[in-house]
Amino acid sequence: DSTRFVKGNPKAVLVVEWSGTQRELDEIFGHLDELAGEAGALAATPLRTKEEMSQTVRLRKSTLPLLLGTADEEKPVAFVEDAAVPPDRLEEFVVRFEEIVENNGTWACFYGHASVGCLHVRPALDTSDPEGVSRMRRIAEEVADLVVDCGGSISGEHGDGLSRSEFMEKMYGGEILRAFADVKRLFDPRGMMNPGVIVAPPRMDRQLRIGPGRKRLPIRTGLSFGDQGGFAKAIELCNGSGFCRKRTGGTMCPSYMVTLDEQDTTRARANMLRSVIEGTLPPEELTGRRMKEVMDLCVGCKACKTECPSGVDVASMKTEVLYQTGRQHGFSLRQKAAGHIRRQLALAAMIPSPYNAVAGTRFARRAAALAGIDPRRSLPRVANKTFSRRFPGLPQGTGPAEVALFNDTWNEYQRPEVGEGAVRLLAAAGARIYLPKVVCCGRPMLSEGLVDEARKNARRNLDLLVPLVERGVPLVGLEPSCILTLRDDYRKLIPDDARVERFAEATRLFEEAMLDLDGELLLREGAPVLLHGHCHQKALVGTGPTERLLGLAADVEVVDSGCCGMAGLFGYEKGHYEVSMKMGERRLFPAVRGAGERVVVAPGTSCREQILDGTQRRALHPAEYLAPLLDGSS
Template sequence: MTNASSLERRLRAEMTGDVLFDGFSRGRYATDASFYQIVPSGVVVPKTMDEALRALAIARDEGVKVTPRGGGTSQCGQTVNDGLVVDISKHLNRILSLDVEGRTCSVEPGIVLDDLNRQLRRHGLWFPVDVSTASRATIGGMAGNNSCGGRSLRYGTMRDNTLSMEASLADGTLSRFGEISRDLSGVDAPDSTRALFRDMLDLGTREADEIAACFPKVQRRVGGYNLDALVPRNAPNNMAHLLVGSEGTLAFTTKVELKLWPVIRNKALGVCHFGSFYEAMDAAQHLVKLKPIAVELVDRTMIALGRDIAMFKPIINAAIKGDPDAVLVVEFAEEDQADNLLRLKQLGELMGDLGFGWNNETRKWGGVVEITEPALQSGIADFRAAGLNVMMSMKQEGKPVSFVEDCAVPLPHLADYTARLGEVFAKHGTSGTMYAHASEGCLHVRPVLNLKLEKDVKAMRAIAEEAFALVREYKGSHSGEHGDGLVRSEFHETMFGERLVADFREVKHRFDPDGVLNPGKIVDAPKMDDRSLFRFKPDYRVGELKTKLDWSAYPGAGGGFQGAVEMCNNNGACRKLEGGVMCPSYRATRDEKDVTRGRANTLRLAISGQLGPDALASDEMMQTLKLCVSCKACRHECPTGVDMAKMKIEVLAARAASHGLTLRDRLVGYLPRYAGLASRFAPLANLRNRSPLLRKLLERFAGISARRELPAFRSDVFVPPAEAVGPEAGREVVLFADTFNRTYERENLEAALRVLAAGGYRVHLPKPVSGNRPLCCGRTFLSAGLVDEARSELDRLVAAFAPFAARGVPIVGLEPSCLLTLRDELASLRKDNDAKAVGAHALTFEEFLVREAEAGRLQLPLGTVAEKAVVHGHCHQKSFGAFKPVEQVLRLVPGLEVETIESSCCGMAGAFGYGADTYEASIQMAELSLLPAVRHADPNTLVVADGTSCRHQIHDGAQREALHVARVLAMSLYRADTNSTSTAAKGNKPWLTSPSTPLEKSSTPPSQSPPS
């Protein structure tokens, strides 16, 4: 603390929340979802609102500016500044009051929209300003930007739904901002606040005519300060509406009172297809006459990119037919579904009246696909909400850039405006993407530029000036949804006129005379193209990186590793708290350090030298990645495709090269090579579990938690049969006997053999081509950064499996993390045809069975084993779309009800849960949903989990034994067999009899599970 600033010392002395002044933390808060980067002097994460206000007071005393921050997803640079950042999202997120009958609630500003609506839904209510970032956008941030959402056609903007706000002025005065009369009668406020209100009302009176003449007459106007809230014609005036859209420049919000609406109960969507983009834009003005709640544009570029994203491809294929140039998704949501269906019919008739059908000239269809199935409706909504991030998934140096991105024009001009805007883009050597709110004339428009290049920065400036001139010509708004920030504030004078901008400055000075609150936004802004404020500054450089994995799919230095890191655009989808898997560590800690975005930012700063030399392999980087469980959820769920699990392998390899291996790394990484020897001396190898002293010693010297029981080695490990198992004429299949099931849970492999043989398959368990050591996928080596050792293991595996893959034999595995290594990391380590063939033929056990069943080739005599099973999906299964087959296979068992536990990572995550320094985080992750669900399950209910580490976590945390799907099916086979009146069949099929313990006892616990 001797070198700490006075600000830091005082904050640490008076805060119980996090006070972050190190370079790595400040770097993580230097960016939002814009292209700007400004490193703050420090960050504070207050635990209470009193602490937040105390931080504001200390900063004021120290002469430091303050920027409030919620989800950090602003696209115009609103939440970056060089003063103190106050992160309200972690702790200040409660509902303070709820009036169900009156349909209002009061909340702290850090509450996330989706979290608010989850709590409101049980009361039949919701807050309908449904921004696409609802899973991470905070109400305070939405109020600061005057957010709108996709359904503002019916529900209006944030301003329309904000009843009042409580806030602290820059001088510390706490006041309530709500509806007031022009004479201030009934206003209970300090004299200074009453004087402020009086001055604001006087300004509104003075400037009423100028405001009426110069403010755009479109709903989507969020630029500047809302001076129209102050004019006499709007009396009684609501002072909260002046704070809405002020981007944290006028006051520090402490409470927001919201207007609520009944939840939407019925919906119907019509996906209208158009042969040309211009036709779609021209049609929007006609479609809104049917009174939908939204009309959303999806253009050709977004459709094409979406089809390359696994989670969206089936949705697009179901909703979009042929090859349209654009579609408009029209949403009806009346209370009576019959009304929605009638409007859907009218939509089809209107499209016909407008002349849209089959066009012989363009060979394109212009009809309507009707969507009434709720799951598909949700999928379409998710795809549209991810529009920005889908666009940003381009694997190239140039990306769609936000700066003219949400201009709004009156609907009759939308087609001409977009056509002329396209001409502007072409004039400057680029093209653009367009999507979103056609019903409001507010499209998200982004030209593709590379802001590392000076010529593209100049093009951005020219495009901005010409685009805003078009907007003025059509009497639209240059800022229609995402606010002003650093991008648009500079242009207020040309949009509103010199006189109104002077009024904006007067408002700012009256509220915040010393310029403490988030200066440089709305008034007195820097040039939007000042490259010193960019994420990629003129001196931004990434040196050559010697990487271990293949990154050639990405642009940039280091064989593409730089490009992979820079795919993160800070959209914050990884901050979601429910749904999907990403990001489990953030869900447990709510710390920016522990979210995929925070890690990607840290990596970008490290490889570009902004965190000092050797930052990539530093202790601070290890702390940044410590809670990353390599679940691969980001690989599947991040809309821009950030693959942090793969990046972590690269960083661990760099760390191992520069710092060597820890004892724990060696114990985890080399497990496949010593497991056989340990099994021969199992009683001795397992001594640690029985000795408190050895537990403590291993914790001290190897970092393995004494609170965990390690997987027990067994002497009767799985030994592959000398010959293939199953009927000689059966269809061939290879069974991959991974290290964990082979060493610890041989019952799973034996069960799989029994099931496959009973299904009529000829099962091969290939032996190594050279050496006697069993085959391994290299998973444990990768987890320790030992990439060369992992490659060596995979070389042995490919040599054994390639001959089978060459003749089309499926390769089936039981442990998801091991089997899916053949579909993922193998391709990053080897590019030869043998490796490609092995990866292409690799299937999880359930994927194989489902494929065979769908082809009519699977015939299994199954019997009843239980009434119900609850299933936890392995993270890698979910990442590769391999979890649904688990549910499908279990439903083959007669009378078995299958319920999926909606869970993220189990928290064990291979060796992660065994770490002394990660044990608590491991339990936190498990307690989010998995362990409570298992504890709640009836004792007679089967608990199913394919992951070795998942089963161990369930055993440790809930004292329940979980089974692999293979064992459930084998139990079902045994029930069918023992209930059969024929014993001849059993005698003629010896492979139906387990080589060890029969599986007739469904309560037989599996062996303790190892790390995977």
Template sequence: MVEHNAGTADGGASGLHTGALRRALRARVDGEVRFDAGSRGAYSTDGSNYRQIPIGVVVPRSVEAGAGTVAVCAEFGAPVLSRGGGTSLGGQCTNTAVVIDWTKYCNRLVSLDAERRTCVVEPGIVLDELNRQLADVGLKFGPKPSTHSHCSLGGMIGNNSCGASAQAYGKTVDNVRRLEILTYDGARMWVGPTSDEEYERAVAAGGRRAELYKGARELIDRYRGDVRRGFPKIPRRVSGYNLDSLLPENGFDLARALVGSEGTLVTVLRAELDLVPVPACESMVVLGYRDICAAADEVPRLLELCRPTQLEALDGRMAQLMREEGAYLDSLERLPEGDSWLLVQFSGESVADVDQQGRELLRELGRDEGDPSVVFSDDPQREQQMLRAREAGLGVTARPPDDRETWEDSAVPPERLGDYLRDLKKLFGEFGYDHPSLYGHFGQGCVHTRIPFDLKSADGVADFRRFLLRAADLVVSYGGSLSGEHGDGQARGELLPKMFGERLVTAFGEFKALFDPDNRMNPGKVVTPRRVDEGLRLGAEWRPTAPETYFGYPEDEHSFRRAVLRCVGIGNCRSHSGGVMCPSYRATGEEEHSTRGRARLLFEMLDGHPDSAVTDGWRSTEVRDALDLCLACKGCKSDCPTGVDMATYKAEFLSHHYAGRLRPAAHYALGWLPVWARLARVAPRLVNAALHAPVLARLGKRAAGVAAEREAPAFAELSFAEWFRARGLPQPDPADPRTVVLWPDTFSNHLHPNVAKSAVRVLEDAGFRVAVPERSVCCGLTWISTGQLRTAKRVLRRTVEVLRPWLEAGTPVVSLEPSCTAVFRADAPELIPGDLDVQRLAGQVRTFAEQLVHHAPEGWQPPRLARTAIVQPHCHQHAVLKDKADRELMRRAGLETEVLDAGCCGLAGNFGFERGHYDLSMDIGELGVLPAVREASPGALVLADGFSCRTQIASGGTGRGALHLAEALALALDGPAPAHYPERLAERPRSEARDARLVTAAALAVAGAAAVAAGAAFLRRRT
């Protein structure tokens, strides 16, 4: 490893010998110590506009190991940065320091006292996980930021986080009882509110603890009047250190004084928190207004009339952005008339109680439930959907192509909010910043927005700085706070004198010097901060490469660079439940294996900064290793608020990384599966026998780069295409409106032909005439997923040539495999932009359910199943296709369904078959899908349209097989479905019944030889 000397102008690590530091950490800390370029690049920024490459990263396995990390760093004089979810918007989670990531291991609920309503937690526990563990006793932690699915309690304490529920429960500081802290010089203690007697005992004991208590008391005595006069008396003052918590009337509370200090003073090891009861019932009133300023004007009156749990606002601009992105449309449809809205939530012990609160408010306002500008609801699911739409503001307003960057966190007295917004909009206009969305926690006067700063040119950066200075003056003129929620960090640290004055800023410096005299705790933030326009993630000196690419990136101005910039660090890919994104992160807990971490490394790969962590471009092993565990599930394409499509970026990277070089054997074995499947048609029984002969199978897997634990798929003795031709029916006329082309994907054609046969039966029952291409065709999926994009383009061009008569006639193409359908809808148009046939195919391809729900002849009804079923949606179905039609078709068929929200199955095409991926593949399956199938009642159907999902379910120790929806409906055509459908599956020909057990070496003996042959051919070309 090449040693590097890290340095920073802010009291950092200039001249630090990182090699010795790294060796000491590895020798003395029970944790994962990483000084490699990949890890440093993944942690180079947070959710802000700023970027600093860390010295290294430590992931401690225990709180004690975290404390040991600080001790080793102190010996070397290395700066330290504690990090939780890394979503900070002020730059407080990026620094040239040793980053301690607490989230992977130090995430326990240590103790719970339900009677006292308190708990003790470690800093890495995620808020939603904490509240899940507290749910059984009916308690929760009150503050709930929009990042609740992935923010950690340590990060919330560091930033003094709030969220919408702070209207009822206050900020994090209001809910912290005690903290266990560690200073950089090794003093460790619990701190909290301190009586005079406790203070005297602490001072009498002597030592560093006495020094801290005495110094804090002397500091507040010197600045008592300044603190009382200079701290804004508003509910959302988050800027600055909480010196007001040291005032006698506030109990001289050192714990609360340290909340919001952003890791610049101490390391928090554990926290004792106050808890609140989970409300029994909630209701919501949504009020419409002509504009956001009018909505803000109403806030003071609302606060006089009621005591809401939440009082949130969103404007028409945010709604417009959601509609443009097709996001949260159900919630938007429920909004009342108006161009801006206030969401007023009430909590209570009964439905009658919360309904009464809502109706009383409407009566006082002179409105009622019938007013078109009012929506009233006591449906918890509907309310949560609407609140999620509001929570999505950060992501929605950050979406390209607007290039919106962050300055969005001011707070003013609620009674002055309307006038403040009018002046803020005037300031936007003065700088030419058109149409920023305005939204936020209006009940506490907190405003969020994202502004289209130009941070890529010198003039743009200069305007950015001038705007921040002017905006700070404006906030202060209204008696407000620079930060109403997300803290100061670097984004607002330089501006603090405007808000507090020089004397209080001097007090902050003295408080910092008391706890961290050598300025080694997250230096350059809050106190002696870096300039607001320094160390920008982009900046006027950013000079990234602009590589030629295979994909067209039409939604990113045909720029791979711009596509990579979609990631703004929101961190939804670090969530632990719900949706699909990001399965590898959920299983590993590794930043580098999150969508965000990979995007950070791709950003570094663009080599736009002199200190870029990744220096070898497309050949980067760091990027390759980070992408290796990407399942290409495309979950991020839909679940990431900014639409990052890491599956596409991975394919793009692999195509360049291996250009002119020998690829991994699995790329030849699995990437060329459609070819090997066609070759196997010569003698499928012989191929199957060879693939399952113990010695041959083992050798074949090894040669093909396939996981030894996976069994080979059995090729059907009669493929679907052969079966279809044997029917002897003429091909229907493409111009016949009853004609549909059934797409013979590799899986349904060669491995699970019963799926396609069943689809033919159901489609014909619905009155359609089914056509199947007589020449071999393929969507190119396996070549795309392995980054063999030149070959994929050739395959796709040949496919559209074969399909051309049907494409010209407008004939629907019905696809049964979700991943193939997603290729036609999303990948193919980007891979071959401008090709009219590809565009026609994208428009004409339909899922099986879409064809039957939206295009079946009037009067046709699907066969009745009248059964319960659990349904595993394929990841590509979730991300690209959506499943509304599937849900409707199952409803019409009489299925009572539980559609799993359990995430990816873990197999994901070739991923789970590749050597080195098996354990992770199964770990991902065990996070949701496999346990859910095991727990399903014996009589329930298990439905999964994806070949990978069916395979994982069958081979994952569930004791169950899964059906494609087409198979389930075909069973119903034969009469009432059997009580135990797995026995029905056993009636298939043996070559089909054993598919579910077999899944890898279809290509194996052939593929092993092919890999060798390909390698030999490569060497011949090179020589």
């Protein structure tokens, strides 16, 4: 949290930086409260370590994206954002600027460089509304007069541009402006270079990128973007701040972190969509080859939804693009097979031994390659006995707590031992466990753009599970991507279903559910753990619940590994293998290889598969790790 150094709820924050010897700095910081009192500050916070000081940098970089990341019609607009006045006139300037903004019926955020009197102020306006443009004009004129009156400059560091050139004469006078024009004619007699800037500028409200009468391409979306004001506004949340270009820390954007290609950023994907929506590119480009290339390496990790200060949800946008493309050109056999993976595994589970024997052969990998699977990947196996067949023989708690286990595809057909461990732990904590009938959560379908099929499954799961939810029984998921699809994506699939919100609130990650139970869990001390969190878990919940649960029995080290690179089917697909493995090698694989005696734990099924493929080391689900540590377990 980049604001944790802020005390109380102040109207403004002043960040002051000192340099000097250690002794000099100790003396200054020893009198910090006195200095703050002299400046009229309510409180002072010393920031001396690199980590503490970095909070202010993150806050500064996040300010504008946070302001622009709202669904409001009025958003901060840059046209008076670069004024500078002598520092001794700054207080007067701020007070009078605030009055101008308030008198024009809007608000603005003030940030910038107080030591040199340069402030970046962006009043909130809707420039697609003629009244918003009129207010922008009035504010620009009044601020220009204010700056001149305070002896300042309307362009402190960003340049004059189309938004401020009109007011240059107020600052320099007519004689100097005519001299500017004479010099320009000498070097640019045809007026070809940067026309309309400084010399012979148009009115600042005549060349708006977003102005009255703007048109957006109407698109009947498969997903609902109503919480962001619609598909177009969801795209326009991206303001180009470039947080998605970071190379270290967090998850966003995993493809850019390994390719370092602008095309593979969250920003590029949003800009490509914006170009189509606004008409810069023709409508057919929404489902064209270039859009496919730009979206191709998006792994759907959802990190941009929370790590981008503006909350740009490119994962949902990619799903929408795939949906529109499928409607226009048809869905491939590979997409249909991947989207209905539960059906494929259910068939395989009918003959597990023959299927597993064939799946391990070179012939099977070659056959899978024809369907778009990279032959270097191991094909999934199925368990000899499904989880639902094992469940009746598992222990039950005495209650009164109750939980319903969402029997995801991977737990049912591939990793029933995860479910067994989870049931033993839930029962040991006193819970009675139900295993209701469910259908696939819809996540594989969404990853392939099969939105209509995912919607059908969402409605079916609500029909099956809402009776339990209405009784107050929480829905517990072992696979983060599955249970969080119920929590997050069902709102976009069936937004008009009144049951969705309560249903989403009832969902729990396995670790959350365990921590909610009151029963005392008696665990022996286990080996230390290296924890890799699932992308959707990190984006929507965080690894905190997993850390706390594992911490009941072990020392836990969390690796800041970003995306493992598998991302469901992404890492299996032809053309993605190299990028997928590079994502793993960036941080995760080296951490696993260097884990020593630490047990590698990863809640995500695809994460565990990627760790095995990349390091030949088997990772465990938290339930697999903890269940053997129960008192009385062998």
